[in-house]
Amino acid sequence: MLSDGCILCHQGAKLVLFVTGLCDRTCWYCPLSAERKDLDVVFANDRQARTDTDIITEAEAMDALGTGVTGGEPLIVRDRTVSYCRLLKEHFGPDHHIHLYTGRAPTEADLTALQGIVDEIRMHPPHEVWDSIMQTEYPKSARLAREMGFAIGIEVPSLPGIGALRPMLSLLDFFNINELEWGETCADQMRSRGMEPTDDLHNAIEGAAEWAEEITDDPKVHFCSSGFKDSVQLRERLIRIATMTARPFDEITEDGTITYGRIRSDGDLTILLADFDEESYEIQSDGSIECAWWLLDELTTNEDLELSIIERYPNKGMIVEVNPL
Template sequence: MNPITPDISEIICRTKEEYADSYDTMTWLTPQKAAEASALRDSLIKAIFDRPDKGPDWAFAGTKLFTHSLSPGCSLCGSGGWSCLFINGICNGKCFYCPSTQTDKAQPVTNTLEFKNPTDYADYVRLFNIRGVSFSGGEPFMTFDRVLSFLKTLRSRISHPLYIWMYTNGLLVTEDKLKTLRDNGLDEIRFDLSANAYHLDALKKAVGIIPCVTVEIPAIPEDLDKTRPLLKTLNDEGVNHLNLHQLRCTPFNRSRLTQRNYTFLHGPKVTVLETESAALELIRHALDEHIPLPINYCSFTFRSQFQRAAAMKRNCLIIRAAHEDMTSTGHIRTMSVIGDEKKIRSLHEVLISKEPDTTLWRTTKSFDQLFFNAALWSHMDFTHVRLKVSYSSTSLEPSVSFRNPFKEVVLNRKKKVVIERHTKEPGIFLEGRHIDWFGHEYINPEIAPSDSMTQALPEELPDNIDVFESFKPGLAPYY
């Protein structure tokens, strides 16, 4: 059972505010059920891994469970090289779990940026060094000409390797359209079979035409009797990958999910308990039956952490100063030492003698503070100084808000975007052994640890830093 920490209490309060008109009518996880659900999850994971073969594994800080292999698109998503272009906002499906209304054709959008012109989007992909693009919606086949225009433009304007895939419910798929997509460079197509009662007609058309055919569906618990036997069929039909994702509750789909008597989980976003159990059950079944179909469970904790980090990393590489660092979560880390003028000048002279790249540090005019990149850590003498560590996040905006520091990024003569910088932690101050602790934990693990490093370390300090430095490992706790 997970204790109710201040952070969890805050999340629960926010959830109650967001669902104020319906919170009391929803079935929320109780502490007793949380313990039972955690035990069930642990037993399923044990059953998945307790076998002689090497089929199952974890990726991305233990937030993504998969068997055999991940699709190239999923690998790009987790590593930060992916852009999802919502090609439209209209759909011909009636999926009960859809998180938002899909009645507006709209313009293509990604990361709050609208791209009416395919050339502008291609220039965005090129400048931000994006290695994977997906077309989503809505239903992309409802604006097929638009998809084709963006696909052709990307292939003609991008010279670096680019993996492109698209999502569909399959209702409008034809063999001719599939061949057109293939001939213009589509690498992968992903079918949500649950949107069409798990019919395989469209999928069968794609196998042998599109190089990689994937099925991506939510793990719907009441459909297990259909999806268990489906696993072997998908493998026999030549499907390359099966992606199972976790159902998420939104104010838009809340009433339909509630009607199914799901148990709701608190978290950064509300998710459905039973969908995670269903995904793990399907993975176990595939392994028990020796079905070699690669399966990947795309948990919400993976999506919320790694997809956000991916966007921030791209921004960070452009907006951060040379003396600043990028953390694994995509935050900008700013480190400086503060001391008297004599000490700071001495450090400055040492760096001049040892590091030819003078952009990796800078001092204030009064020489009471020296900012430095983590690459210089081994050259720093931290005696008689305080270390200040600050963290910032970034966002991509269509125009300048003038509320935050920003940098304009010119895509071409007609289109530019703006990266804004947001201070998240203005300053954590460390001295003495606590500086050594920080260096060992976050800069260079080879720094020899000692018991004195953590002596009198404020209890909340590691958590306050971890949120900017590292991903929360494993599947999300139940509460």
């Protein structure tokens, strides 16, 4: 069973809003990178956000239909989280769907603060409490959240013993399992438990899909594979951003990256530009020219020019590859 938030994620239509890397849990399988873990930083998708405008700009760049609020632990900075959720709802309207991840069992005060601005809550009980889950605060929190109008679920990685969470199912609207993935900051902990990636090309942990089968027979449970997140969810989000932000001469690839040409020279490039259509190039602040990649074909014999084909994430994102000609 897919929650409303998952449906939008599958479409690549959700902004990922990372509100802090601070957390009061010490989960050994935490996948956060060293650039985020235990640091009080904010990211909108893959861009660091320092102002409200940064968040809105990134959401508009992808025509976001919703937002997933994550961390760290968003409830550690509850006032900040509430402020961002209200900002998004006021800017995009009440139909902008917001789901929030938390490792805590939200209290009545937490839920009251989030009411009306968060649609869906995804609780992550830490692995060490799974065997005694019904003796924790999570059942009480789930019941209260439902009474207050939230969609409530659990979202956890596929770990051995996940079947111990089955008694929670009757209290939930959905139950998401993410295939356990290898991470740079948790690699030593995984090795100490005899865990290894399935192969050299993927981050999924060997056996993780099988562990999830302890509970996937229930219709409320949805298993999200590592491959799906990489090959579909991320790609759809990139394609969405690229469609909104690509320049006329950028070519959007099937993976959602963009490709264009770059021309550099110590000489004067204005004569060269006389032969280019206005929409086929853009002059950069360093004097280089970015243009439709195919325009470089006729320039390869000019030894005064440094020519490259660039592939990068959309909206001035990370460069994936530079191919000199």
